[in-house]
Amino acid sequence: MRSTTHRGNRHGRSEEARQAVLEAADDLLAEKGFAGVTIEGIAARAGVAKQTIYRWWPSKVDVLLEAFGEDMADALTPPDTGDLATDLRTHLANLAEFLTTSDPGAVFRALTGQAQHDPALATRLRDDHLTHQRERDLLPLHRAITRGDLPPDLDTDTALDHLVGPVYYRVLVTGAPVPRPFTDDLVAAFLDRHRR
Amino acid sequence: MRSTTHRGNRHGRSEEARQAVLEAADDLLAEKGFAGVTIEGIAARAGVAKQTIYRWWPSKVDVLLEAFGEDMADALTPPDTGDLATDLRTHLANLAEFLTTSDPGAVFRALTGQAQHDPALATRLRDDHLTHQRERDLLPLHRAITRGDLPPDLDTDTALDHLVGPVYYRVLVTGAPVPRPFTDDLVAAFLDRHRR
Amino acid sequence: MRSTTHRGNRHGRSEEARQAVLEAADDLLAEKGFAGVTIEGIAARAGVAKQTIYRWWPSKVDVLLEAFGEDMADALTPPDTGDLATDLRTHLANLAEFLTTSDPGAVFRALTGQAQHDPALATRLRDDHLTHQRERDLLPLHRAITRGDLPPDLDTDTALDHLVGPVYYRVLVTGAPVPRPFTDDLVAAFLDRHRR
Amino acid sequence: MRSTTHRGNRHGRSEEARQAVLEAADDLLAEKGFAGVTIEGIAARAGVAKQTIYRWWPSKVDVLLEAFGEDMADALTPPDTGDLATDLRTHLANLAEFLTTSDPGAVFRALTGQAQHDPALATRLRDDHLTHQRERDLLPLHRAITRGDLPPDLDTDTALDHLVGPVYYRVLVTGAPVPRPFTDDLVAAFLDRHRR
DNA sequence: GGGTAAGCGAGACGGTACGTCAAGTCTTCTG
DNA sequence: CAGAAGACTTGACGTACCGTCTCGCTTACCC
Numbered sequence: 001m002r003s004t005t006h007r008g009n010r011h012g013r014s015e016e017a018r019q020a021v022l023e024a025a026d027d028l029l030a031e032k033g034f035a036g037v038t039i040e041g042i043a044a045r046a047g048v049a050k051q052t053i054y055r056w057w058p059s060k061v062d063v064l065l066e067a068f069g070e071d072m073a074d075a076l077t078p079p080d081t082g083d084l085a086t087d088l089r090t091h092l093a094n095l096a097e098f099l100t101t102s103d104p105g106a107v108f109r110a111l112t113g114q115a116q117h118d119p120a121l122a123t124r125l126r127d128d129h130l131t132h133q134r135e136r137d138l139l140p141l142h143r144a145i146t147r148g149d150l151p152p153d154l155d156t157d158t159a160l161d162h163l164v165g166p167v168y169y170r171v172l173v174t175g176a177p178v179p180r181p182f183t184d185d186l187v188a189a190f191l192d193r194h195r196r
Numbered sequence: 197m198r199s200t201t202h203r204g205n206r207h208g209r210s211e212e213a214r215q216a217v218l219e220a221a222d223d224l225l226a227e228k229g230f231a232g233v234t235i236e237g238i239a240a241r242a243g244v245a246k247q248t249i250y251r252w253w254p255s256k257v258d259v260l261l262e263a264f265g266e267d268m269a270d271a272l273t274p275p276d277t278g279d280l281a282t283d284l285r286t287h288l289a290n291l292a293e294f295l296t297t298s299d300p301g302a303v304f305r306a307l308t309g310q311a312q313h314d315p316a317l318a319t320r321l322r323d324d325h326l327t328h329q330r331e332r333d334l335l336p337l338h339r340a341i342t343r344g345d346l347p348p349d350l351d352t353d354t355a356l357d358h359l360v361g362p363v364y365y366r367v368l369v370t371g372a373p374v375p376r377p378f379t380d381d382l383v384a385a386f387l388d389r390h391r392r
Numbered sequence: 393m394r395s396t397t398h399r400g401n402r403h404g405r406s407e408e409a410r411q412a413v414l415e416a417a418d419d420l421l422a423e424k425g426f427a428g429v430t431i432e433g434i435a436a437r438a439g440v441a442k443q444t445i446y447r448w449w450p451s452k453v454d455v456l457l458e459a460f461g462e463d464m465a466d467a468l469t470p471p472d473t474g475d476l477a478t479d480l481r482t483h484l485a486n487l488a489e490f491l492t493t494s495d496p497g498a499v500f501r502a503l504t505g506q507a508q509h510d511p512a513l514a515t516r517l518r519d520d521h522l523t524h525q526r527e528r529d530l531l532p533l534h535r536a537i538t539r540g541d542l543p544p545d546l547d548t549d550t551a552l553d554h555l556v557g558p559v560y561y562r563v564l565v566t567g568a569p570v571p572r573p574f575t576d577d578l579v580a581a582f583l584d585r586h587r588r
Numbered sequence: 589m590r591s592t593t594h595r596g597n598r599h600g601r602s603e604e605a606r607q608a609v610l611e612a613a614d615d616l617l618a619e620k621g622f623a624g625v626t627i628e629g630i631a632a633r634a635g636v637a638k639q640t641i642y643r644w645w646p647s648k649v650d651v652l653l654e655a656f657g658e659d660m661a662d663a664l665t666p667p668d669t670g671d672l673a674t675d676l677r678t679h680l681a682n683l684a685e686f687l688t689t690s691d692p693g694a695v696f697r698a699l700t701g702q703a704q705h706d707p708a709l710a711t712r713l714r715d716d717h718l719t720h721q722r723e724r725d726l727l728p729l730h731r732a733i734t735r736g737d738l739p740p741d742l743d744t745d746t747a748l749d750h751l752v753g754p755v756y757y758r759v760l761v762t763g764a765p766v767p768r769p770f771t772d773d774l775v776a777a778f779l780d781r782h783r784r
Numbered sequence: 785g786g787g788t789a790a791g792c793g794a795g796a797c798g799g800t801a802c803g804t805c806a807a808g809t810c811t812t813c814t815g
Numbered sequence: 816c817a818g819a820a821g822a823c824t825t826g827a828c829g830t831a832c833c834g835t836c837t838c839g840c841t842t843a844c845c846c
Contacts, residue, residue: 017817047819050808050821052819055818109313117310161362170361186358210796210797213797247831404790441793510621553764558754581750636824642803796835796836802830802832804829805828806825806828
């Protein structure tokens with residue numbers, strides 16, 4: 001940290017340094033893209049020694065992974081209005097918004113991209129975030145089953161893939177926009193097929 | 197590419213060198229992953245000078261893009277049996293197979309991953325390959341419309357997103373397998389909703 | 393060597409190309425110094441193919457050596473007034489002028505510099521130019537001996553080294569200017585010692 | 589410089605690395621000549637990273653300049669016997685020996701050669717070495733003036749040029765040997781003219 | 785006067801070295 | 816003893832020229 005405030009510390013790590021690193025990483029990703037995030041750059045911007053980063057994070061993707069943090073949970077917990085259609089429409093719209101325009105969404109895309117050539121990252125990304133996100137995504141479906149709005153034998157995993165898959169596809173592959181009518185139509189297709 | 201066979205040539209480049217580079221790039225990607233593909237490595241393995249690579253390809257992704265070549269078209273042209281259900285089921289199964297198990301599929305995943313932090317690559321990947329692939333993907337739908345098996349006002353682009361989106365999502369995001377029942381179910385959902 | 397005027401020729405080389413190469417080499421030496429003279433650069437500026445240069449000159453120093461040409465002989469043939477003192481004073485002043493201010497003098501300094509780490513060049517520089525120059529330098533002394541103005545047993549080679557050595561030393565080593573009083577004083581020292 | 593002994597260090601550079609680089613540069617110059625000295629080669633032979641060289645020396649001539657170091661002062665401090673003739677004869681013979689046969693003499697010739705097409709090097713070579721050498725060269729003359737063996741109004745700079753110029757000239761230009769009679773004769777000419 | 789061979793511009797090729805950048809390791813000093 | 820500082824090795828980057836080569840054109844000589 002800045003020269004005035006650095007304290008070597010015999011009792012555990014510096015929270016100050018940790019925060020400075022995570023913010024610097026986020027800023028650099030936003031400013032210069034994934035390739036522009038380097039350990040050297042993070043250290044320089046955070047006013048931190050490289051060794052401090054290496055001591056606590058195995059690689060730069062770990063820093064980003066931690067910087068990604070709980071943002072996804074904060075932004076993408078589906079509502080619970082009691083109405084399945086409303087919950088799904090809102091949630092898919094939020095998902096599209098998150099992925100296409102938010103800062104954490106940019107981090108997510110960067111990490112997912114890197115995960116394509118980094119199996120270890122892929123595993124951690126899934127274990128730390130995607131699994132939990134899918135659990136949140138499934139909540140409206142399970143609540144609807146409980147309410148009797150959806151059949152109890154519905155394969156919710158597959159159904160979820162049908163709902164969110166096209167959104168991720170547009171974001172990650174075609175780069176097409178994901179407007180509200182598109183997400184609403186996904187919900188409509190789902191409800192047509194499964195709602196009693 | 198050894199010393200005996202190279203010929204300086206007033207009329208353009210050495211096809212030998214070109215092939216050696218593309219094969220070396222493919223091999224390296226398969227062996228060591230995207231990060232393991234370097235210009236130096238390609239040059240060394242292909243027995244080619246670095247300058248020869250820089251002369252003809254602006255970056256290593258361009259090499260991979262060219263190595264990717266027409267593989268997608270070869271592997272993913274949908275059949276035309278006259279029966280929409282059959283055509284779609286076969287095509288989606290082929291797509292899943294291509295993306296999850298083939299060598300060109302691995303190249304595709306690597307390039308798509310890189311495209312998340314490289315807008316220029318994203319654009320080229322779409323213009324050179326994805327757009328044409330989507331055109332091929334749409335053929336069964338258009339033929340079915342012509343035959344009267346699908347309504348003429350069907351929004352085929354959106355429909356295609358619903359069909360293939362979940363496949364790409366599993367491959368790129370969740371890493372879940374994409375078995376035949378999954379792809380067949382996607383076709384079933386589509387036909388339930390749209391077939392007269 | 394512009395495109396319109398090149399003529400293939402069964403017997404013998406193109407004088408046009410030769411001239412263009414020599415001029416380009418001279419110009420580059422003047423503009424960018426010795427390190428800035430490259431075969432590629434000469435070829436590009438002369439509008440000539442690299443191969444044409446390699447066909448006729450073994451290396452770039454050969455080009456410069458030829459560009460140096462007869463300039464030294466033209467500039468540094470001592471006068472013959474019949475008076476030893478006058479001849480020597482004029483000649484040394486001319487030598488200083490040649491080495492410090494003329495274009496061929498710059499080429500000479502460059503070649504002499506290169507010769508310090510290139511024994512083959514050193515040999516050729518001496519055989520092609522310095523030996524002949526020393527013969528010209530010695531003419532006034534031999535004429536004076538013939539006239540009886542200098543003792544017949546004078547070691548003219550050593551005497552010449554005493555006369556011109558300090559001039560070259562200033563030019564090549566100290567970089568000090570070589571004004572007329574300095575060269576005149578060299579002549580005075582020589583005449584004091586040897587003239588009868 | 590081998591693995592055991594290198595220490596990263598907050599306070600300053602590795603003396604070990606410095607020595608290894610300077611020795612490697614000297615060796616390469618002796619073995620392969622000036623053109624054979626490359627940063628890559630120095631690094632490889634010294635067992636040092638290229639970056640370490642670039643960190644501390646702007647270019648290869650700077651390495652050689654430092655390698656040249658104090659060798660000239662060590663070898664070429666004139667004696668002080670109280671007898672001008674003896675001092676000068678010894679010193680000129682030492683100078684000839686240094687320039688023609690010693691290793692530092694070879695470095696000197698290489699640097700002087702390079703200085704012909706590198707004004708910045710020329711300046712540094714003069715400021716760092718030649719000026720000091722000339723001061724040492726002048727000592728016998730000044731002592732003789734103090735003793736009254738030479739006239740107090742003697743232009744010592746010019747006199748020095750007359751004394752050493754022919755030696756440098758033979759070494760750098762003609763390549764002729766510089767035997768003891770030649771240097772003794774230079775001293776004789778000087779004493780004839782100036783000694784009372 | 786048509787064939788042929790040399791000289792030429794052009795430029796691709798395998799290479800070497802350049803000088804830069806970031807990675808990740810190590811050591812010392814400071815608080 | 817954590818953290819700042821920073822020197823170190825390693826290795827890829829992209830550039831500039833090297834010297835060699837093959838090509839297709841343009842002559843000028845020679846039969």
